[in-house]
């Protein structure tokens with residue numbers, strides 16, 4: 390459920406008409422809903438209310454500091470994958486003891502800064518990383534709290550570019566080697582083992598892969614305890630999918646996911662951490678855009694928008710679908726036209742949807758891509774020297790710009806000429 394609905398024929402974010410935001414801030418622009426972000430976070434809290442838990446929001450999904458502060462104030466922890474994301478979480482007021490550091494390639498500098506700043510846990514993905522972390526922690530007279538990310542070799546049945554739990558993927562330690570690597574970790578002076586971590590992929594629409602992975606996690610927990618390790622926290626990763634189309638094929642709900650976790654590991658007495666990103670932020674945001682031209686092609690009409698692949702890359706990168714809706718509601722039974730919806734970037738791949746059925750639209754009219762709150766703004770680039778687009782947060786009948794549109798002067802001023810030119 391989200392809070393983007395038509396009111397008096399105009400698509401609104403909570404109580405604010407998107408046309409008002411477009412007039413005030415310009416398009417393209419990302420618009421997020423406080424009520425939806427809050428609701429999605431609370432649904433996960435409820436799903437894990439049967440146990441001690443921490444919901445570590447995956448910052449990579451939407452890392453705007455205002456979004457992080459909103460979630461942090463509700464009690465969220467954060468899952469970060471770079472010291473940049475760590476700095477964002479801290480700037481949003483989230484204490485180090487609620488921040489988990491994931492990622493296959495943490496540098497020693499990142500480790501040092503996180504250890505000095507305070508950290509809940511490092512999710513370590515390899516033996517060389519373990520050795521580096523131990524050395525950095527020892528040099529600071531600290532012990533780094535560690536969960537090893539274990540690769541369970543299960544098929545998450547999602548897009549190949551976002552599946553992470555098969556043995557061919559770069560992520561985690563092969564589960565068959567886990568006991569040996571834990572034994573090595575326990576012998577390192579700078580490491581304090583606190584748990585196990587897994588993350589098998591993103592946009593999962595089936596709970597079975599979770600069941601398989603978490604069953605392996607339960608078995609491993611018992612084995613590691615037998616080996617004498619203090620396994621007290623299980624990080625189950627993120628990845629629960631969201632409905633990108635408004636049809637009847639909705640993915641499982643967080644409450645059902647919580648039950649899967651409970652059935653698999655509920656009897657182990659561990660604290661449970663999860664790392665949802667998309668499920669919290671995805672349907673909490675839209676990308677609002679204007680039609681620039683309608684162009685008649687040889688055999689089709691093109692709807693040329695002011696948003697492009699550099700603003701929302703998911704369709705070009707993964708063939709992803711984002712429902713596109715007009716901001717002014719079409720009358721029931723109104724005519725529909727078929728458009729290829731494209732952006733202005735000079736690439737054939739700059740296409741959002743082929744043959745989209747929309748009410749007839751003309752220049753200046755507003756449209757919104759739904760489900761754009763996760764992996765939208767964070768994956769944007771300035772390709773074609775198109776400025777990163779602004780972000781707006783709505784709260785009831787108020788809205789605020791939480792990242793302004795940079796001017797061309799600001800963009801150009803970041804560069805420098807060498808003295809010989």
Ligand code: LLP
Nearest residue numbers: 447491588591592627628664665666667764
């Ligand atoms: N934890 C770890 C270790 C992750 O790698 C990820 C996502 C998450 C949590 C959060 O997963 P979520 O709950 O958001 O599915 N850019 C792609 C998605 C990449 C996901 C990468 N890792 C997309 O637009 O679909």
